[in-house]
Amino acid sequence: MVRVTREPFLTSRLQGFGTTVFAEMSALAVATGAINLGQGFPDEPGPTEVLDVARSAIGTMYDQYPPGIGVPELRHAVAEHQHRFRGLGYDPDTEVLITAGATEALTAALLALLETGDEVITFEPMYDSYGAAVAMAGGVVRPVPLQPPADGTGRWTFDESALRSAVTPRTRLVLLNTPHNPTGKVFTRAELTVIADVAVSADLLVLADEVYEHLVFTGAEHVPIATLPDMRARTLLVGSGGKTFNTTGWKVGWVCAPAALVAAVRTAKQFLTYVSAGPFQPAIAAGLRLPDAYFTGIAADLQRKRDLLVGGLVTAGLPVVIPEATYFATVDVRPVQPDGDGWAFCRSLPERAGVVAVPSVVFYDPADAHLGRHLVRFAFCKRDDVLVEAADRLGALA
Secondary structure, eight states, X not given: XXXXXXXXXXOGGGTTOOSOHHHXXXXXXXXXXXXXXXXXXXXXXXXXXXXXXXXXXXXXGGGSOOOTTOOHHHHHHHHHHHHHHHOXXXXXXXXXXXXXXXXXXXXXXXXXXXXXXXXXXXXXXXXXXXXXHXXXXXOEEEEXXXXXXXXXXXXXXXXXXXXXXXXXXTEEXXXXXXXXXXXXXXXXXXXXXXXXXXXXHHTOEEXXXXXXXXXXXXXXXXXXXXXXXXXXXXXXXXXESTTTXXXXXXXOEEEEOOHHHHHHHHHHHTTTTSSOOXXXXXXXXXXXXXXXXXXXXXXHXXXXXXXXXXXXXXXXXXXXEOOSBSSEEEEEOTTTSTXXXXXXXXXXXXXXXXXXXXXXXXXXXXXXXXXXTTEEEEEOOSOHHHXXXXXXXXXXXX
């Protein structure tokens, strides 16, 4: 999130949330001709089996308003997907809701479930829309820091006591993102068990952002928290087709949860977009039904891309916390930016090396900005030739 000076016409709830960092850094990439490794979108088309269904749907009745809860074939495909990969059963007619991407799913859930002053526990660094969505719902973010490994190798972790102490009488829910953006962390079963214990003990809901569920690398395992004992009844699982099928611009997401929770989210969602992405909904349904080899293949391909970029970052003298999943790798800039200013590093990087990245400090609560000041996020969801060129350019930093 970006904190800026006061805007004269902006409601107090959104004061401090300015233009996103992605807009600024993408504009910088265009202005300088730099390779944009800031924003997390792929630069290759999705699978033909998915694209062809969308093409066929355009010019048909799919161009008109779909049902408010989503077209039946997609709702059924989402339910089948959850059972096939996670062993979770959801009724496609009452426990699945199609949304305009995961961002709307998360925002609608927060608008539906939070009273003014309710608190939301989440782990930081956090995806930048979380703070704004909580603020729009009148809530308060209570961040729990993720700690990078001290020596640059190993995993991001969190302090269990910090999580437990973050719970107050006003806490309403835990907003959990796993696989995690921006760190690339996959929460382990042991960590999820701790979070589940906190949720059950304090009678909290869990809003689980799982959009990177299929982009998990060797050695890590994605475990939906809803599969843990006593958790299905209090968990809303949020997913999306954008990252899985290279269709981030289609904005097709979903919520899976018990019927009463889905009904609450639907009440808020219907007054946001109401419906969206008519021709793309059957296409994403086709994607969710692709064979297992597709899903294992996209993870393996992305892992190879990760290794291409990580090699360049290491050569450039930037220590990397190797991501376990997602599109992103985090580096410590202090070896090449002695003052440790990630913002200054990112603003100068296009001139220094012809590459754009994003400062991780924007993913922290302002009170904790010092924790991420020296960190920078790079995206590796790009073509091989782009990553090779970026790695070569970053070598200039060494």
